[in-house]
Amino acid sequence: MNPIAPSHWSNRDFPVAARELLEDSQTRSNVRHATNVIQAKRDAVAGELPDWQQLREAGEAIRAHSLAHLDYYLEQFEQACTRAGGQVHWARDAAEANQIILGLIQRYHVDEVLKIKTMTSEEVGLNRHLEANGIRAHETDLAELIIQMGGDKPSHFVVPALHKNRMQVREIFQREMHLPELGERPEDLAAAARGYLREKFLRLKVAVSGANFLIAENGAVCIVESEGNGRMCLTLPDVLISLVGIEKVLPRFQDLEVFLQTLPRSATGERMNPYNSIWTGVRQGDGPQEFHVVLLDNRRSPILGDAESRQTLQCIRCAACLNACPVYHQTGGHAYESVYAGPIGAILTPQLHSMEEGRTLPYASSLCGACYEVCPVKINIPEVLIHLRGKIVEEDQKTLSGQLGLWNVGMQAAALLFASASRLSLAQHLGRVAQKLFVARSGMIEHLPLMLSGWTQTRDLRPLPEQSFREWWAGRTPPGDVAKRELAGVDQAAGRGGLHGE
Amino acid sequence: MESRLNARSEVLGAIRSALGVSQDGERIAAEYAALPRGYKREATLTREEMLQLFVHRLEEYGAGVSRIASDGIRDEIAGRVEARGCGRLVIPYDLPTGWLPAGFDFVPYGGGGEASPMLSAAELDRMDGVLTGCTVAVAETGSIVLQSGPWQGSRALTLVPDYHLCVVFAEQVVETVPESFARLEATQSLPTTFFSGPSATADIEMTRIKGVHGPRFLDVLLVE
Ligand code: SF4
Numbered sequence: 001m002n003p004i005a006p007s008h009w010s011n012r013d014f015p016v017a018a019r020e021l022l023e024d025s026q027t028r029s030n031v032r033h034a035t036n037v038i039q040a041k042r043d044a045v046a047g048e049l050p051d052w053q054q055l056r057e058a059g060e061a062i063r064a065h066s067l068a069h070l071d072y073y074l075e076q077f078e079q080a081c082t083r084a085g086g087q088v089h090w091a092r093d094a095a096e097a098n099q100i101i102l103g104l105i106q107r108y109h110v111d112e113v114l115k116i117k118t119m120t121s122e123e124v125g126l127n128r129h130l131e132a133n134g135i136r137a138h139e140t141d142l143a144e145l146i147i148q149m150g151g152d153k154p155s156h157f158v159v160p161a162l163h164k165n166r167m168q169v170r171e172i173f174q175r176e177m178h179l180p181e182l183g184e185r186p187e188d189l190a191a192a193a194r195g196y197l198r199e200k201f202l203r204l205k206v207a208v209s210g211a212n213f214l215i216a217e218n219g220a221v222c223i224v225e226s227e228g229n230g231r232m233c234l235t236l237p238d239v240l241i242s243l244v245g246i247e248k249v250l251p252r253f254q255d256l257e258v259f260l261q262t263l264p265r266s267a268t269g270e271r272m273n274p275y276n277s278i279w280t281g282v283r284q285g286d287g288p289q290e291f292h293v294v295l296l297d298n299r300r301s302p303i304l305g306d307a308e309s310r311q312t313l314q315c316i317r318c319a320a321c322l323n324a325c326p327v328y329h330q331t332g333g334h335a336y337e338s339v340y341a342g343p344i345g346a347i348l349t350p351q352l353h354s355m356e357e358g359r360t361l362p363y364a365s366s367l368c369g370a371c372y373e374v375c376p377v378k379i380n381i382p383e384v385l386i387h388l389r390g391k392i393v394e395e396d397q398k399t400l401s402g403q404l405g406l407w408n409v410g411m412q413a414a415a416l417l418f419a420s421a422s423r424l425s426l427a428q429h430l431g432r433v434a435q436k437l438f439v440a441r442s443g444m445i446e447h448l449p450l451m452l453s454g455w456t457q458t459r460d461l462r463p464l465p466e467q468s469f470r471e472w473w474a475g476r477t478p479p480g481d482v483a484k485r486e487l488a489g490v491d492q493a494a495g496r497g498g499l500h501g502e
Numbered sequence: 503m504e505s506r507l508n509a510r511s512e513v514l515g516a517i518r519s520a521l522g523v524s525q526d527g528e529r530i531a532a533e534y535a536a537l538p539r540g541y542k543r544e545a546t547l548t549r550e551e552m553l554q555l556f557v558h559r560l561e562e563y564g565a566g567v568s569r570i571a572s573d574g575i576r577d578e579i580a581g582r583v584e585a586r587g588c589g590r591l592v593i594p595y596d597l598p599t600g601w602l603p604a605g606f607d608f609v610p611y612g613g614g615g616e617a618s619p620m621l622s623a624a625e626l627d628r629m630d631g632v633l634t635g636c637t638v639a640v641a642e643t644g645s646i647v648l649q650s651g652p653w654q655g656s657r658a659l660t661l662v663p664d665y666h667l668c669v670v671f672a673e674q675v676v677e678t679v680p681e682s683f684a685r686l687e688a689t690q691s692l693p694t695t696f697f698s699g700p701s702a703t704a705d706i707e708m709t710r711i712k713g714v715h716g717p718r719f720l721d722v723l724l725v726e
Contacts, residue, residue: 030707033707033708034707034708037708038708049542050542051540051541051542054538054539054540054541054542055541057538057540058537058538058539058540058541061537061538062537065533065534065537068521069521069524069525069530069533070517070521071514071517071518071521071524072524072525072527072530074514074517075514084691089509090509090510090513091509091513092509092512092513096509140715141705142703142705142706142714143705146705159704159705159708161705161706162708165706165707166706166707169706186706186707186709186711187711187712187713189706190703190706190711190713190714191713193714194713194714194715197715198627198715201623201715202623202624202627218690218691219691220690220691226701226702226703226704226705226714227701227702227703227705227714227715227716228661228701228714228715228716228717229714229715231657231661231695231715231716232661232715234657235657235658235661236623236658236661236662246513246517251534252534253683253686253687253690254683254684254687256683257543257679257680257682257683258541260679260696261541261679268704270698270710271559271642271643271644271698272640272643272644272645272679272696272698273698274563274697274698274699274700274701274702274716275695275696275697275698275701275716276694276695276696277657277693277694277695278690278693278694278695279693279694280690280691280692280693283650283692283693285612285620285656286650286656286657286658286693287656287657287658287693295513297513297516297517301513301516301517301520302516302520303520304517304520304521305519305520305521
C-alpha cells in the first residue's frame with residue numbers, strides 16, 4: 001500500500017477521530033471560545049458593508065472565471081512573473097514540489113530556512129521532507145511556532161493553534177525557548193516570539209512561503225498576514241521560494257479590491273488585516289534577489305473536470321465556514337484528520353485524494369447550510385457534499401460488500417431526499433430549509449449515523465458502533481449543566497434550525 | 503530539466519483535458535469584462551467625514567494620529583519623535599529636508615553613494631524608528647499603502663525599525679478599497695505593502711494584541 005499522503009494524516013474515519021477529540025474538554029472549550037469570538041467579529045464587519053452580497057457575487061464570479069480558464073491565466077502568470085525576474089516551476093504532485101524546493105535550498109548551501117504559514121506546505125509535508133534532508137524549517141507565524149514547538153498539528157487554517165490557550169502556549173515557550181520566567185499575558189508571549197525570531201530573520205538567507213493570490217496580468221504574488229513575520233520573510237532573505245496551488249490565480253491586479261475586502265473580514269473579522277504584501281518578480285535593492293514560484297497541481301486539475309465540484313477550488317481559505325460550522329464547533333479541526341478541516345476540508349480532502357481517502361468526511365456535516373451563507377466566494381458546500389456522497393455511494397455499489405451494506409440501502413433511500421433538497425437550492429436559505437425537511441419529514445438524521453457507521457464497517461471491517469451520533473455523544477458527556485449545554489450543541493449540530501427557532 | 507518541462511506540459515495538459523476546449527484570449531477578455539461588479543466602487547461620504555473615519559480607524563488600531571496643516575509638519579515630527587523617545591530615525595533618501603527638525607539624527611537610506619548607503623537589516627534593527635510618506639490611504643479600513651515610490655524607500659525600511667512615523671496628505675486618502683486600487687493601477691508592479699495599524703496578532707485566545715514582528719508603534723500625521 002502507498003504511504004498515506006501527507007495532507008491526510010491517518011486512515012481513521014471522522015467518527016472515530018471525532019469521538020476521541022470530544023473527550024478532550026480543554027481542547028473543545030478552546031475551540032469553542034475562539035470560533036465564537038471570530039464568528040461574532042466576522043458577522044459585525046461583514047454586516048456593516050451594504051454591498052457584502054455584491055462582493056460575494058463578484059468574488060464568486062472572478063474565481064469561477066479564473067478556474068474556467070486556468071490554463072490561460074497560469075501561462076499568463078508564468079510569462080509575466082518570468083519577465084519580472086521570477087522563476088516559475090511546476091510540480092505535478094507533493095513529492096515533486098518537495099524535491100524542487102529541496103533542490104533550490106541545497107543550491108544555496110544552507111541548513112536552516114524561514115517559513116511563513118502555508119497550508120499548501122502542510123499539504124505536501126514539506127517540513128518533514130526538509131527535516132529528513134538535514135534542513136531545519138523555522139515556522140515564523142506565532143501560531144505555527146506554537147504548533148511546531150509543541151510537536152502538534154494545525155487545527156484551523158487561519159488560527160492553526162486555536163485549540164491551545166495561553167497557559168498551554170506559555171508552557172511550550174518556557175520549555176522550548178528556555179524562558180522559565182515568561183509571563184502569561186498574550187503580550188508577553190508575543191514579545192517572546194519576537195525576540196526568539198528576530199535573530200533568525202536577520203540571519204537566514206532563504207525563506208519559503210505560500211501565497212494567497214497570484215495575479216496573471218503582471219505576475220504578482222499577494223500574501224495577507226497579521227504579524228509582520230510574512231513581511232520579514234518576503235523582504236529580508238536573499239532567496240524566496242513560494243509554493244502555490246495552481247488554483248490561486250486571479251486575472252488582474254484590480255481583482256484584489258474584492259478579495260482584500262472579503263478575505264480579512266471573513267477570516268479574522270477585521271476590516272483589514274495588519275499587512276498585505278504584493279510583489280512582482282525581483283526588484284533591485286528591495287527584497288530577495290532571487291524569487292521562485294512553485295506551482296502545485298497535486299490532484300487539483302481533475303477537480304476542474306467535475307462541473308459540480310469545481311467550485312471547491314474557488315476557496316480563498318478564509319476559514320469562515322469552519323467558524324460557522326456546528327460540527328467543527330464541537331469537534332475542532334483535528335477530527336478531520338486532514339490539513340484542510342471543517343466544511344471545506346470535508347469536500348476538498350477526499351477530492352485531493354481522488355476519493356480514496358477521507359471518504360467519511362462528506363458525512364461530517366449536518367447540511368445546515370451555514371457554511372454556504374458565510375462563504376465569501378459562495379461555494380455551495382452542501383451541494384458539493386451531496387454530490388460527493390453520491391459519488392461515494394455509486395463507487396461502492398460496484399462492490400459486493402458495498403451493495404450489501406446497510407448504509408447503501410439507507411443511502412439509496414436518502415438519495416431521493418437529497419435530490420429534492422438540492423433542487424431547493426434556488427431558495428435563499430437552502431441549507432436550513434433542506435435541513436428542516438430532512439429532520440422533520442424523513443427522520444433521516446436517525447438514518448444518517450447508521451449509514452455512517454455502516455460505511456466504516458464496509459470499508460474497514462471495523463466493529464459497527466451500535467449508536468447514533470446523538471447517542472454516542474450523550475454517552476460521553478459528563479452530567480450537569482455543562483452536559484446540557486453540550487447536548488444543545490449536538491442538537492445544533494444535528495439541526496441548527498430548531499435551536500434558532502426558525 | 504526534461505522532467506521539469508514534462509511537469510509543466512503535464513499540468514497544463516491535465517487542466518486542459520479537464521476543462522475541455524480552451525477559448526482564445528479575446529473571448530476570455532470579453533467574458534472577464536462582463537463579470538458582475540455590483541459592489542461599491544465610489545465614495546459616499548463627504549471629504550471631512552471620510553478624513554474623520556480614517557482617523558477613527560487608525561486610532562482603533564492603536565496608532566497615534568495628528569491632523570495638521572502643511573506648515574506644521576516639521577514641528578509635529580519633532581513632537582512625535584520626542585514623545586516616543588527616539589533619537590535616530592532612518593529616512594528614505596528623497597524625503598523633503600524641510601520636514602526634518604534639528605536635534606535628531608536622521609539617517610538617509612537607499613540613495614546610493616556614501617551619503618546614503620544601503621543599510622543591512624541588522625543596521626536597520628539598531629534604528630529607533632523610520633519616517634516616511636506614502637502612496638495612498640484607505641479611510642474605510644484605516645489602511646496606508648506604501649510602494650517603493652517617492653518618500654517611501656524600500657520595504658525593509660518600514661519593517662525592521664520598531665517605530666514608524668508616516669506622513670499622509672489628505673488628498674492621498676480615499677474612502678474605499680476599490681478607489682485605492684484605481685490609484686495603484688498604474689504602478690501595480692512596484693512592491694506594494696498595505697499596513698493597517700501596528701503589527702498585531704490574535705493567535706492567542708483571539709485577543710488582538712499589538713506588536714509581533716513589524717513596527718509595534720505607529721504615528722500618522724494627516725496633513726491638509
Ligand atoms: S469554502 Fe468559503 S468560507 Fe470556507 S474557507 Fe473557503 S472561501 Fe472560506
